[in-house]
Amino acid sequence: MQTARQTGWMVVRQARNLMREPIWIAMMIVQPLLWLLLYGQLFKHVDAQGNYPGGFLEFFTAGVVCMNAFFGGTWAGMAMINDLDRHVIDRFLAAPASRLAIVLSQVVRAGITAILQALILLLIALALGVRVHGGFAGWIVVLAASFLLAMVFAGFSNGIALLLRREASMIATANFVGMPLMFLSTILVAFAVMPGWIQAVTRVNPVNWGVVAARNAVYGVSWGQSLAHLGFLLAATAVTALFATWCFRAYQRSI
Amino acid sequence: MADAIVAEALRKRYKAVQALDGVSFAVHEGEVFGLLGPNGAGKSTTVRVLTTLTRADSGRALVAGEDVLEHPARVRRAIGYVAQDSGVDWEATGRENLLLQGRIHGMSGASLRRRVDELLELVGLEDAADRQARGYSGGMKRRLDVALGLVHKPKVLFLDEPTTGLDPEARAAMWVEVERLAHVESLTILLTTHYLEEADRLAERVAIVSRGRVVVEGTPDQLKRDLEGESVSVELPEQNGRLAEAEQIVGRIGSEVNLEGQVLRTRVPNGAQAIPVILGALDDAGIEVAAVTTARPSLDDVYLHYTGRDFASEDEEGKR
Numbered sequence: 001m002q003t004a005r006q007t008g009w010m011v012v013r014q015a016r017n018l019m020r021e022p023i024w025i026a027m028m029i030v031q032p033l034l035w036l037l038l039y040g041q042l043f044k045h046v047d048a049q050g051n052y053p054g055g056f057l058e059f060f061t062a063g064v065v066c067m068n069a070f071f072g073g074t075w076a077g078m079a080m081i082n083d084l085d086r087h088v089i090d091r092f093l094a095a096p097a098s099r100l101a102i103v104l105s106q107v108v109r110a111g112i113t114a115i116l117q118a119l120i121l122l123l124i125a126l127a128l129g130v131r132v133h134g135g136f137a138g139w140i141v142v143l144a145a146s147f148l149l150a151m152v153f154a155g156f157s158n159g160i161a162l163l164l165r166r167e168a169s170m171i172a173t174a175n176f177v178g179m180p181l182m183f184l185s186t187i188l189v190a191f192a193v194m195p196g197w198i199q200a201v202t203r204v205n206p207v208n209w210g211v212v213a214a215r216n217a218v219y220g221v222s223w224g225q226s227l228a229h230l231g232f233l234l235a236a237t238a239v240t241a242l243f244a245t246w247c248f249r250a251y252q253r254s255i
Numbered sequence: 256m257a258d259a260i261v262a263e264a265l266r267k268r269y270k271a272v273q274a275l276d277g278v279s280f281a282v283h284e285g286e287v288f289g290l291l292g293p294n295g296a297g298k299s300t301t302v303r304v305l306t307t308l309t310r311a312d313s314g315r316a317l318v319a320g321e322d323v324l325e326h327p328a329r330v331r332r333a334i335g336y337v338a339q340d341s342g343v344d345w346e347a348t349g350r351e352n353l354l355l356q357g358r359i360h361g362m363s364g365a366s367l368r369r370r371v372d373e374l375l376e377l378v379g380l381e382d383a384a385d386r387q388a389r390g391y392s393g394g395m396k397r398r399l400d401v402a403l404g405l406v407h408k409p410k411v412l413f414l415d416e417p418t419t420g421l422d423p424e425a426r427a428a429m430w431v432e433v434e435r436l437a438h439v440e441s442l443t444i445l446l447t448t449h450y451l452e453e454a455d456r457l458a459e460r461v462a463i464v465s466r467g468r469v470v471v472e473g474t475p476d477q478l479k480r481d482l483e484g485e486s487v488s489v490e491l492p493e494q495n496g497r498l499a500e501a502e503q504i505v506g507r508i509g510s511e512v513n514l515e516g517q518v519l520r521t522r523v524p525n526g527a528q529a530i531p532v533i534l535g536a537l538d539d540a541g542i543e544v545a546a547v548t549t550a551r552p553s554l555d556d557v558y559l560h561y562t563g564r565d566f567a568s569e570d571e572e573g574k575r
Contacts, residue, residue: 002361009358017346020387083344091342091403094306096331097359254269255309 003098010105014079015112028113032068032121039064040128043188051190054131054219061125062142062215063187068121069114069146070181070207073153074174076110077161081170084161084251093252103244107154107237114150115143133220141217141226148233149210155240162247165254181207186215206236258317259284259411259443265304265314266467274300275311276467282445282460287437289458290447291554293566295573297467298447299339302415305445306336319410332360335404339415339447341396342403345389349380349399352388353406360407374402377439378432394425401432405440412436414446418453426453433457449570451554463558465569470561475554482552482560485526489519489533490546497542504536511556513565517545522556 018024040057052059083089092102122132122142132138160173182188184201185208191199202208213229216222260282267275275297282288290298303309305318307327316323319333344352353371357363362370375384378398383391388399397417404412417433418426434457437444448454454461455475462472471478487509491501495517502519506512508529509521523529526549537544558566 006359009355013344013347013351013355016351017344020346086345087338087340087342088344090308090338091336091356092359094308094331094334094336094338095356095359095407096328096361252309255303 003101003104006098006101007104007108010101011108011112014105014109018109018113028117029120032064032117033124035068036060036064036121036124036128039188051192057125057128058130058218059190059215060188061121061130062145062218063185063211065118065121065142065146065214066149066185066207066210067182067187068117069150069210070153071178072114072117073110073150073155074157074178076106076150076154077157077159077170077174078167079109080106080158080161081165081167084165090255093248099248100241100245102248103155103158103241106158107151107241107244110154111147111151114146118143118146130218132218134217134223135220137223138217138220141223141230142214144230145210145214145217145226145233148230148237149207151237152206152233152240155237155242155244159240159244159247162244162251165251181205184208186211206233209233209236257284257320258282259319260288260305260445261315261317262301262305263315265301265311265316267300267304267309267311273467275304275314277314278464278467278469279314280462280469280472282443284443285441286459287433287444287446287457289454289461290445290464291449291451291454291458291461291558292447292464293449293570293573296449296464298449298464299415301464302336302338302413302445302447306334306413307331308336332407333410335407335409335412335442337400337404337412337414337417339419341400343388343391343396343399346387348385348387349375349391349402350384352399353402356403357406362407370406370408374405377405378402392425394421394428397421397425397429398432401429401436405436408440409442411443411445412440414444416447416449418448418450430456451558451566455554461554463554463561465558465562465564471557478554478557479552482522482556484522484524484552485549486520486522486552486556487526487529487533488548488550489521489537489544491517491519492543492545493517495543497540500540501537501542504540504542505533508533508536511559513559515565515568520556520559522552522560526550 039060043056046056161170164170184198184205186202209229209232213226216226258281263279265275265278278301292298304311305316305323307323307330318330321329323330350371353374357367375381378401380398383395388396418429421429436442446457460474462469498514502512502514505519505521509523512521530547530549534544555566
């Protein structure tokens with residue numbers, strides 16, 4: 001209960017601070033738009049073998065929503081590093097602040113940001129002629145996928161932030177993890193055209209769990225599979241959030 | 256009198272550095288206690304152990320009657336912690352900073368808002384309360400830090416180097432602030448500082464810390480009185496190269512000779528009697544003297560006496 005309340009107030013703090021950064025708000029809106037338009041154009045004629053029913057843009061809509069969510073999550077640790085550098089975290093830790101609440105506030109904030117961006121993306125895609133065949137329930141699943149995906153990686157990113165405590169190391173790690181996970185998923189490429197070993201890796205890649213859930217919802221197929229994958233993501237969120245909370249020990253040993 | 260803080264044989268090692276090498280001291284309820292020592296002596300590490308931020312490798316610590324290892328949550332509720340580095344959230348306003356800190360302590364509603372108003376007034380930030388802390392001066396951020404440590408009316412307040420990095424004016428203001436707090440909020444305050452005059456002015460009792468140990472503990476007056484005698488400083492002219500020789504001569508007359516720059520310092524039972532003797536001896540050796548002064552012992556002399564090292568140069572060393 002105490003943890004939930006503290007998480008809530010800390011999310012308010014972060015959201016409020018972000019709202020005071022006009023550049024951040026502008027980038028949050030413009031970046032997904034650019035991705036959708038740019039990649040949409042780039043891969044327009046990729047569908048020679050008919051692996052992309054409904055056209056590449058419809059295929060890519062779920063992909064870009066997930067790409068955006070998981071990149072956002074990967075970078076969530078930067079806010080933790082900033083708070084560590086400004087000694088805000090130490091102030092919280094010497095007060096009766098729940099460690100889990102500190103982590104969850106970062107994680108939930110990343111999740112909410114991802115939902116807002118997913119909404120923007122879906123609206124743009126709609127304007128470009130993409131249809132969400134899953135209807136209202138489909139929209140909810142796409143938003144849930146982006147929410148959970150951002151949270152999974154925000155938990156991981158916060159743990160790394162507590163272990164490394166350095167911006168440069170954090171950036172290197174985020175890039176090192178982010179790029180391969182994107183290319184080892186069906187964000188840009190249909191499962192059917194992947195080499196066998198990549199297909200195998202894709203199945204256990206959390207990024208792809210989100211893509212599968214969201215893409216099924218866009219196509220309006222395999223609801224059971226969508227829900228199962230959302231469940232995997234929820235479990236993964238719990239794992240990474242607990243990992244980050246555990247990383248406070250390592251941090252506190254070092255100070 | 257009950258003890259608000261008890262530290263017993265605290266030891267902590269960071270890789271190559273033995274930060275705490277058996278720190279022990281006790282702080283009585285309601286007093287302002289100073290941990291005095293140069294940079295790197297282990298003061299901040301001691302405070303981090305007492306505030307539950309980190310663990311000692313061995314030893315025991317009680318704060319407000321609770322063991323920091325067994326009941327860290329109870330300790331956290333009883334203490335306010337103003338760290339050496341400001342913990343202010345720059346993006347939030349002063350008021351928002353205080354409200355969140357109160358909520359972390361489980362406060363809410365009208366009583367929290369009243370307390371925040373009260374604190375903003377106490378530290379003189381009413382006019383800046385609704386501006387982002389990013390725009391605050393160093394002194395204002397520091398005062399906000401102090402207010403953050405006080406939101407929940409703690410029993411024990413830790414002030415880790417409260418005036419480091421402040422200009423002389425802000426430092427003087429902070430001293431007045433701390434003196435007032437000790438009375439108005441009837442707190443036990445543990446203050447760390449590497450400014451001798453700060454400990455002298457604020458602390459009712461001090462413990463001098465050097466290389467991870469408490470070397471002596473007592474009231475500033477008591478510590479100075481225990482030294483007996485006075486200190487004599489002899490300043491030699493810039494171009495004088497015979498410093499070692501002069502040190503030897505002075506050493507035959509006074510004790511604990513210490514050379515810093517062009518100034519020789521020594522301790523003698525009676526300054527008025529010793530000065531003519533010292534000047535005569537130096538004159539006989541043909542060593543010119545630029546100035547000579549005598550003074551009652553300062554905490555500086557106390558430090559030198561107990562550690563055999565000069566405070567200022569040790570402080571410089573600790574920064575590296």
